[in-house]
Amino acid sequence: xxxxxxxxxxxxxxxxxxxxxxxxxxxxxxxxxxxxxxxxxxxxxxxxxxxxxxxxxxxxxxxxxxxxxxxxxxxxxxxxxxxxxxxxxxxxxxxxxxxxxxxxxxxxxxxxxxxxxxxxxxxxxxxxxxxxxxxxxxxxxxxxxxxxxxxxxxxxxxxxxxxxxxxxxxxxxxxxxxxxxxxxxxxxxxxxxxxxxxxxxxxxxxxxxxxxxxxxxxxxxxxxxxxxxxxxxxxxxxxxxxxxxxxxxxxxxxxxxxxxxxxxxxxxxxxxxxxxxxxx
Amino acid sequence: xxxxxxxxxxxxxxxxxxxxxxxxxxxxxxxxxxxxxxxxxxxxxxxxxxxxxxxxxxxxxxxxxxxxxxxxxxxxxxxxxxxxxxxxxxxxxxxxxxxxxxxxxxxxxxxxxxxxxxxxxxxxxxxxxxxxxxxxxxxxxxxxxxxxxxxxxxxxxxxxxxxxxxxxxxxxxxxxxxxxxxxxxxxxxxxxxxxxxxxxxxxxxxxxxxxxxxxxxxxxxxxxxxxxxxxxxxxxxxxxxxxxxxxxxxxxxxxxxxxxxxxxxxxxxxxxxxxxxxxx
Numbered sequence: 238x239x240x241x242x243x244x245x246x247x248x249x250x251x252x253x254x255x256x257x258x259x260x261x262x263x264x265x266x267x268x269x270x271x272x273x274x275x276x277x278x279x280x281x282x283x284x285x286x287x288x289x290x291x292x293x294x295x296x297x298x299x300x301x302x303x304x305x306x307x308x309x310x311x312x313x314x315x316x317x318x319x320x321x322x323x324x325x326x327x328x329x330x331x332x333x334x335x336x337x338x339x340x341x342x343x344x345x346x347x348x349x350x351x352x353x354x355x356x357x358x359x360x361x362x363x364x365x366x367x368x369x370x371x372x373x374x375x376x377x378x379x380x381x382x383x384x385x386x387x388x389x390x391x392x393x394x395x396x397x398x399x400x401x402x403x404x405x406x407x408x409x410x411x412x413x414x415x416x417x418x419x420x421x422x423x424x425x426x427x428x429x430x431x432x433x434x435x436x437x438x439x440x441x442x443x444x445x446x447x448x449x450x451x452x453x454x455x456x457x458x459x460x461x462x463x464x465x466x467x468x469x470x471x472x473x474x475x476x477x478x479x480x481x482x483x484x485x486x487x488x489x490x491x492x493x494x495x496x497x498x499x500x501x502x503x504x505x506x507x508x509x510x511x512x513x514x515x516x517x
Numbered sequence: 518x519x520x521x522x523x524x525x526x527x528x529x530x531x532x533x534x535x536x537x538x539x540x541x542x543x544x545x546x547x548x549x550x551x552x553x554x555x556x557x558x559x560x561x562x563x564x565x566x567x568x569x570x571x572x573x574x575x576x577x578x579x580x581x582x583x584x585x586x587x588x589x590x591x592x593x594x595x596x597x598x599x600x601x602x603x604x605x606x607x608x609x610x611x612x613x614x615x616x617x618x619x620x621x622x623x624x625x626x627x628x629x630x631x632x633x634x635x636x637x638x639x640x641x642x643x644x645x646x647x648x649x650x651x652x653x654x655x656x657x658x659x660x661x662x663x664x665x666x667x668x669x670x671x672x673x674x675x676x677x678x679x680x681x682x683x684x685x686x687x688x689x690x691x692x693x694x695x696x697x698x699x700x701x702x703x704x705x706x707x708x709x710x711x712x713x714x715x716x717x718x719x720x721x722x723x724x725x726x727x728x729x730x731x732x733x734x735x736x737x738x739x740x741x742x743x744x745x746x747x748x749x750x751x752x753x754x755x756x757x758x759x760x761x762x763x764x765x766x767x768x769x770x771x772x773x774x775x776x777x778x779x780x781x782x783x784x785x786x787x788x789x790x791x792x793x794x795x796x797x
Binding site (some may be wrong): 262313348353354355356360387388389391392393396398399402424425426427428450452453454456457466467470 | 580628629633634635636640659667671672675676678679682703704705706707708730732733734745747748749750
């Protein structure tokens with residue numbers, strides 16, 4: 238039995254990326270408070286001058302939960318020095334996520350290192366990089382939320398592109414890592430249902446992100462749609478994750494340079510609330 | 518042991534789409550003859566005024582083989598009338614492929630019917646549409662070459678996006694249908710090797726297409742690269758199909774509105790020949 242979102246406004250979360258262009262963190266917090274929105278996802282580059290400590294205080298005072306902190310991973314390294322720098326950066330992201338009390342740290346794989354065509358090596362690098370991150374994450378009490386991205390990002394952003402691959406990695410890596418399911422990245426997959434069930438069976442689904450796939454899509458990164466404006470059957474996928482035991486937030490994350498990022502953030506949030514209730 | 522393409526120029530095939538903007542079929546035939554290129558893939562909209570009979574005569578006289586005839590399928594139908602029209606169109610494409618003596622008729626799935634979000638229904642429509650085509654194709658002695666397209670085309674072009682899905686469909690449909698492996702569409706798939714082996718084990722690989730994935734890619738459809746200019750490890754994937762028993766042509770198919778389609782077709786073919794020998 239799926240949850241009726243129109244009767245559960247408290248399950249809505251807003252990812253800061255959805256209003257990143259015109260809204261800093263204090264403004265977003267105020268907009269959420271006035272609407273009864275109870276959770277947000279934070280971004281490392283949007284924490285503001287006080288960094289994670291100040292952001293954590295602000296969010297705590299406002300009574301806002303942090304679903305995910307975005308983001309880390311990006312393991313494409315051209316050599317040992319770059320690999321060490323990436324690992325250090327990932328440790329800092331873990332510490333921020335701990336400070337913020339985030340439910341998970343959002344991790345994306347990274348693509349191929351510059352000049353490389355070796356996809357198998359990139360996959361191995363991701364496995365090893367996640368393993369190294371996990372040592373620090375477990376000590377810090379932070380769960381890693383691996384987010385498979387759409388295959389169109391395999392070269393330059395993330396070479397983990399399916400729930401199956403993410404499940405395989407989590408199986409190999411053990412405790413402390415789970416999966417963020419974003420409908421934009423996985424909706425096309427004919428084997429989505431069994432892989433979501435597989436993830437849910439071990440309590441591995443750490444987040445559920447929504448937006449929509451527009452037809453036509455005009456930009457690879459920043460032409461994502463508001464829920465209901467595209468072709469994704471969001472309720473069907475939500476049904477899958479809930480049937481698999483997921484009971485957490487429904488987080489709106491929209492990259493939309495030419496549309497939603499240009500609008501008044503208050504209007505964007507109001508639309509998110511309506512579509513959350515009607516189209517998710 | 519992989520074939521050494523630099524010693525086997527006779528295995529090169531040129532898909533007419535690679536030079537579609539500035540080159541009609543007679544011109545392409547002449548350019549191929551002067552270079553010793555022995556096979557092309559034809560397009561329905563590029564056969565010229567005499568249609569398939571005239572094109573077949575031209576190609577026979579020139580001693581050119583037809584790898585694939587492009588293309589059919591596109592099963593997204595909004596109702597019975599449209600479904601019947603699509604089936605009739607697909608029958609005509611089969612008859613053309615028979616007339617041309619094509620090794621296969623290239624079939625893509627089509628996306629979601631206008632206004633639909635029902636991916637499962639679209640998948641069922643593809644299964645049933647292929648089944649209906651196969652009755653006619655078997656009588657005509659034409660093999661259907663199902664080409665899984667990149668997942669970024671799932672909504673508006675093809676909702677069969679992986680080798681696994683294509684293999685599943687072929688298993689369900691029986692004789693007369695195989696798969697065209699295009700590196701552009703499948704290179705990102707972490708389960709590519711086992712699915713290519715699965716296809717090869719039953720002699721199902723009917724064609725092998727090459728181009729390259731550019732970083733960045735600026736357009737969803739027409740920003741494909743010349744082999745060697747992108748990130749795909751083409752020899753690795755060719756090794757997979759050859760290890761699986763494929764011994765046919767290596768067909769160059771490049772959609773490139775802003776680069777290769779603007780160039781002199783003779784220069785394009787000369788480049789294809791060089792890169793075929795050095796980067797595939």
